[in-house]
Amino acid sequence: MSYIVNGKTFSQEPRPGQCLRTFLRHLGWFGVKKGCDAGDCGACTVWLDGRPVHSCLTPAFRADGHEITTIEGLGSPEDMHPMQRQFLEAPGFQCGFCTAGMIMTASALTDAQKQDLPHALKGNLCRCTGYRAIEDAINGVAGIEVAAPGRAIGTSVGTPAGADVVTGRAEYTMDTELPGMLHLKVLHSPHAHARIVSIDKSAALAVPGVHRVYTWEDVPRRLFSTAIHTDHLVDPDDTYI
Numbered sequence: 001m002s003y004i005v006n007g008k009t010f011s012q013e014p015r016p017g018q019c020l021r022t023f024l025r026h027l028g029w030f031g032v033k034k035g036c037d038a039g040d041c042g043a044c045t046v047w048l049d050g051r052p053v054h055s056c057l058t059p060a061f062r063a064d065g066h067e068i069t070t071i072e073g074l075g076s077p078e079d080m081h082p083m084q085r086q087f088l089e090a091p092g093f094q095c096g097f098c099t100a101g102m103i104m105t106a107s108a109l110t111d112a113q114k115q116d117l118p119h120a121l122k123g124n125l126c127r128c129t130g131y132r133a134i135e136d137a138i139n140g141v142a143g144i145e146v147a148a149p150g151r152a153i154g155t156s157v158g159t160p161a162g163a164d165v166v167t168g169r170a171e172y173t174m175d176t177e178l179p180g181m182l183h184l185k186v187l188h189s190p191h192a193h194a195r196i197v198s199i200d201k202s203a204a205l206a207v208p209g210v211h212r213v214y215t216w217e218d219v220p221r222r223l224f225s226t227a228i229h230t231d232h233l234v235d236p237d238d239t240y241i
Ligand code: FES
Pocket: 033, 034, 035, 036, 037, 038, 039, 040, 041, 042, 043, 044, 045, 054, 055, 056, 057
């Protein structure tokens, strides 16, 4: 199969059932984010032949032979798409995790769609900026200022990471790749309330690629609370791992 991503051609077979989101990240396009993996949040939005799609809902094989644009292909820190610049200058982001998808959707909106942003952006959720800053960005309202030398206090300066955030270059924890890196998966009990008598790890350890399985036996005999209230005395220290 052949994919054109941001102008580059990749000949690669997706895994059976693989969605476009994981396929693109596997190819190194980490600007494609994972929020929900269920079509709700839009963090994974890319363009397929110029139209925004949720890549977590798009089977990778459907993109075979089509042109895909991710946030990295929309523009670069040196040569931004106007919508990337508007998000930078508003600024239309806080943590920036939704920003790539938000910009991919916003940059494809028609003028008529921009008149009804709650409807036009219903497929993109932001959990931390608040939508006013995003609305400002889309409407081209700039909020950041350039600080005169020695006058930074009281000035709304932009974040140093801004250009990387709006162009999909900012590295988030899940974007880190190191040679030989392993992944950790937490397995929760399938039972709401049960007494665990023993854990047989043998089947899990026999799975190719599994290096270790950690259980309560591997951690220090020190209990802590999973409830994560600021005052730990509110909740019982009830777990080892
Ligand atoms: S990760 Fe695709 S919609 Fe949330």
